[in-house]
Amino acid sequence: MSNFDAAQAQALFDALQSACQGTALFQAVDTHEPVSPPGARLYCSIVLDGLKAVLTSGLNQTSGQAAFLITIWSKAQQRPLDKIDPELLAAAATVMGVLSGEFTLAGTVRNIDLFAMSAEPLWADFDGEQFRIMRITVPVVINDMFSQSA
Secondary structure (H helix, E strand, O other): OEOOOHHHHHHHHHHHHHHHHOOOOOOOEEOOOOOOOOOOOOEEEEEEEEEEEOOOOOOOEEEEEEEEEEEEEEEOOOOOHHHHHHHHHHHHHHHHHHHHHOOOOOOOOOEEOOOOOEEEEEEEEEOOEEEEEEEEEEEEEEEEEEEOOO
């Protein structure tokens, strides 16, 4: 049985969105993939990447780990070209730093697994437009997410 409900899920997404918005780096921070190509400034999207049980559990409760993808989007052909990757690197480091400081996301989770958090640069095509993106994987540990009963 799950002890984690829709309100807790929404609070978790809201906390991640608030942390990213607090950097003031992005034209927008959405909790979904973009539906149209992002504009000229940096754009941020947050989506769920997976859910699993984790070993930090009790006799009748199991903790869970929800993984999120925070993607920072930048147009690949904006000028000057040699500023795109440094801007993405700085933005990703800022987001990861904020998440390190907000270790429990305002008390909504046990912790962010900081040593498993990582970022990877990629290229993405969106409606024929090229984007340089930085995808940050954020694993979040949630206490007593599942209950066992006989």
